[in-house]
Amino acid sequence: MAYKSLLTVATSPTGLTAPIAAACQIALMADAHLDLLALGVDHTQVGYAYVGSGAVIIATAMDRAEEDARATEKAVNAALAQQSPGVRTAVETAVCQLGTLTDIVATRARYADLVVLQQPYGKGRGVDDEAVIEAALFAGMAPVLVVPDKGMASAEPRRIVVAWNQSREALVAARAALPFLKRADQVSIVVIDPPTHGPERSDPGGLICQMLVRHGVRAEVTVLARTLPRVSDVLARHLRDANADLLVMGAYGHSRLREAILGGATRDMLENAEVPVFLAH
Numbered sequence: 169m170a171y172k173s174l175l176t177v178a179t180s181p182t183g184l185t186a187p188i189a190a191a192c193q194i195a196l197m198a199d200a201h202l203d204l205l206a207l208g209v210d211h212t213q214v215g216y217a218y219v220g221s222g223a224v225i226i227a228t229a230m231d232r233a234e235e236d237a238r239a240t241e242k243a244v245n246a247a248l249a250q251q252s253p254g255v256r257t258a259v260e261t262a263v264c265q266l267g268t269l270t271d272i273v274a275t276r277a278r279y280a281d282l283v284v285l286q287q288p289y290g291k292g293r294g295v296d297d298e299a300v301i302e303a304a305l306f307a308g309m310a311p312v313l314v315v316p317d318k319g320m321a322s323a324e325p326r327r328i329v330v331a332w333n334q335s336r337e338a339l340v341a342a343r344a345a346l347p348f349l350k351r352a353d354q355v356s357i358v359v360i361d362p363p364t365h366g367p368e369r370s371d372p373g374g375l376i377c378q379m380l381v382r383h384g385v386r387a388e389v390t391v392l393a394r395t396l397p398r399v400s401d402v403l404a405r406h407l408r409d410a411n412a413d414l415l416v417m418g419a420y421g422h423s424r425l426r427e428a429i430l431g432g433a434t435r436d437m438l439e440n441a442e443v444p445v446f447l448a449h
Contacts, residue, residue, distance in 0.1 A: 337418025
């Protein structure tokens, strides 16, 4: 498997440099094509209004969304102009309402090998950014690479951490990340506080390590105790200690609503990501 079709989605003119630079680096490395979608999103929800005013409100909101789409397209082209001219790219601009954002993103993500997006949480981020990631992961069934504002050091990460908890999502992520894993110098399969009565109790992470090694991955297993309140805290500390370039993990082991309200490893890592995070569900 190789990444031959990449996708980046932008819903605002801000924060585009890091994901577009990373996507272009990967496209050059993999000899891939990069599609960029610039979206103008209408957030209007027409509830109570004077008779006949609803159509006016919608028309005005869509005009504003078209202006936003043009501004985002301009920012996308400006970010592309700073990259190597050898990247094959195509920019598409569209307007949608928030309720149809999932459909338009998912339709394009389904035909992408990898979707490269900006960090969804933080200053200047909004509901659109989180909706785009979830649309690509769930409805689009595509792996997503989330790039922090400081960018991606290299299109070929040398030190990669794979978060392993024996879940379906973690296995899907590890398989989808193989093009990165096979190029890495070191892959650490991290198991945090494995259950004493789980199916891998005698050899935590052993089976996934064996699978990856058979693909030529230089993998080893690291078992960590849960010495901090949250699993994400332990994982973040290990990423710093290992000087990792990339984290690979399954996305949303719990429901998205539960993670949004109570928090979860996926949300915590995306909120505080210091390195790019490769997600799959």
